[in-house]
Amino acid sequence: MMANSYVRDVQGPTTQAQRWWYSLGNLGCAIPYQAVGAALLFFYSDVRHLAPEWAAAVMTGYSIYNAINNPLMGYISDRTRSRWGRRIPFILFGTLPYALLFAALFSAPFDGREQPIALLIYFAAALFLFETLATVVQTAYYALLPEMFRDYGERTDTAVRMNIFMTVGLLIGAALPVMLADWMGWPAMGALFGVISAAALYGSTRGMFEHVRSVEAEAVPLRVALRATLVNRSFVTVVVAQTMRHFGTATLTAGMAFYTKYSLGADPGTTSLILGTAFVAAGLALWPWRELVAKRLEARTTLMIAYGLLAVAVIPLAFVKGLTGALMTSVLLGVALAGLILMGDVILSDVIDEDEVQTGQRREGMYFGMSGLIIQIAYALSAVVFGWFASLYGYNPQLTVQPETVNVGFRMFMSVPPAIGAVLAVAALFFYPLHGARLRRVKAALAERAGAEQ
Numbered sequence: 001m002m003a004n005s006y007v008r009d010v011q012g013p014t015t016q017a018q019r020w021w022y023s024l025g026n027l028g029c030a031i032p033y034q035a036v037g038a039a040l041l042f043f044y045s046d047v048r049h050l051a052p053e054w055a056a057a058v059m060t061g062y063s064i065y066n067a068i069n070n071p072l073m074g075y076i077s078d079r080t081r082s083r084w085g086r087r088i089p090f091i092l093f094g095t096l097p098y099a100l101l102f103a104a105l106f107s108a109p110f111d112g113r114e115q116p117i118a119l120l121i122y123f124a125a126a127l128f129l130f131e132t133l134a135t136v137v138q139t140a141y142y143a144l145l146p147e148m149f150r151d152y153g154e155r156t157d158t159a160v161r162m163n164i165f166m167t168v169g170l171l172i173g174a175a176l177p178v179m180l181a182d183w184m185g186w187p188a189m190g191a192l193f194g195v196i197s198a199a200a201l202y203g204s205t206r207g208m209f210e211h212v213r214s215v216e217a218e219a220v221p222l223r224v225a226l227r228a229t230l231v232n233r234s235f236v237t238v239v240v241a242q243t244m245r246h247f248g249t250a251t252l253t254a255g256m257a258f259y260t261k262y263s264l265g266a267d268p269g270t271t272s273l274i275l276g277t278a279f280v281a282a283g284l285a286l287w288p289w290r291e292l293v294a295k296r297l298e299a300r301t302t303l304m305i306a307y308g309l310l311a312v313a314v315i316p317l318a319f320v321k322g323l324t325g326a327l328m329t330s331v332l333l334g335v336a337l338a339g340l341i342l343m344g345d346v347i348l349s350d351v352i353d354e355d356e357v358q359t360g361q362r363r364e365g366m367y368f369g370m371s372g373l374i375i376q377i378a379y380a381l382s383a384v385v386f387g388w389f390a391s392l393y394g395y396n397p398q399l400t401v402q403p404e405t406v407n408v409g410f411r412m413f414m415s416v417p418p419a420i421g422a423v424l425a426v427a428a429l430f431f432y433p434l435h436g437a438r439l440r441r442v443k444a445a446l447a448e449r450a451g452a453e454q
Helices: 016-047 052-079 088-105 116-148 152-175 177-184 186-207 212-216 222-230 233-263 268-294 299-313 323-359 364-392 405-430 437-453
Strands: none
Touching: 016 052, 016 088, 016 116, 016 152, 016 177, 016 186, 052 116, 052 222, 052 364, 088 116, 088 186, 116 152, 116 186, 116 323, 116 364, 152 177, 152 186, 152 268, 152 323, 177 186, 222 233, 222 323, 222 364, 233 268, 233 299, 233 323, 233 364, 233 405, 268 299, 268 323, 299 323, 299 405, 323 364, 323 437, 364 405
16 A cells, blocks of 8 residues: 555654644634534523423434444444555544534524424434534544554553643533524524634644554454454453443532532532532643653552542532532542543553554554444443432422431532542552553553564
8 A cells, every 4th residue: 555644654752733723623622512512402401492392302312322423433444444444534624514513503503393303304414413523523532542653651641632622612512502593593602602613623634644554454254353352351451440440430520510509508509610610620620731741650559549539529529518628629620530531542542552452453443433333331330329319319300399317418529429439440440450560561662562563
């Protein structure tokens, strides 16, 4: 295969410019994902008047489909062979429809009061098509991290940049949709976010490339790929820890409005302030995590420290009495979150390196896709735990005034489950085998293989 501007025989480290350009793409991934989570149900239920149970059913189906299509799209990208590489063509040709379908989600032409069936069909079709393109583009994007950046220093350096853009995406996608829609209308908001996302992803291609030897390697059959992934002890322990991370964050974000209203006695609108404070703190803490912790320790140890800090950080939520205390706690939560988001993709990249030594293949797509499937368990578990706590402590949405036990219930929900999840994540990482001498052997084997192919 003749190399072109994207498929290269790359020697030596990447440049700072390449890392910045590649990282920009994370903004294009984060904005739509956060906006769908933060505003889509509100738009279809409250603005377009779709029956809430219908809207919830569509979102449930979306979650199931989201889980299933992750490993499938990852496997397809692993098997793709083209003059542009394995991953990059999905970004080049998938980004525009991805952005258009996102805009279409917030441009529904029907009203649920007059045309409920038409609105339901439009919502389901637009959301499932958007999710398909989102998985195609985003799986390809994230799979390029271990492909392009082959050592720990480059990966952590790039991860800092990626998560700076992700923090900006969190603030834009989670905090601004409703406010901007009030000003310019929902269709214009969707179009604006789609344009920003597409521009970020197309801009990121300026820093992208793929290695010739990965593109030209023989593809692995699906059955073999699934088995090799699911019996990989390094992967299993990492994905269990990552699932516990998402369980904790899903619990915190889902319960924050209830906690703010019933435990703090504050306006639920201040939820955005509390979450925004945590996001900003996470963005500011990324570089210190990399310089002071990650540079001195392996990915496993760094993550164990971050999970331990998260377990401690949620404890004050059981006791703080007002908004000031909640904001101070959110800063500590943000610092812990920074360590988790910094190292999540880095440690999975090490797992993919080990898999290459064992199988002779680079299978980033399957690993990131399978990780996405398993992590969906966290969101279902968070919903189940919410229902259990709400019932146990007497929360009843039909009541005008909730019993005093609800105050305690949401304090417990915001502190106990995330702390347990963080402790379980540390326990899972205790059994993670790819550290110390074993990790050094993997890196040495990869270096020897690369040298033999030069």
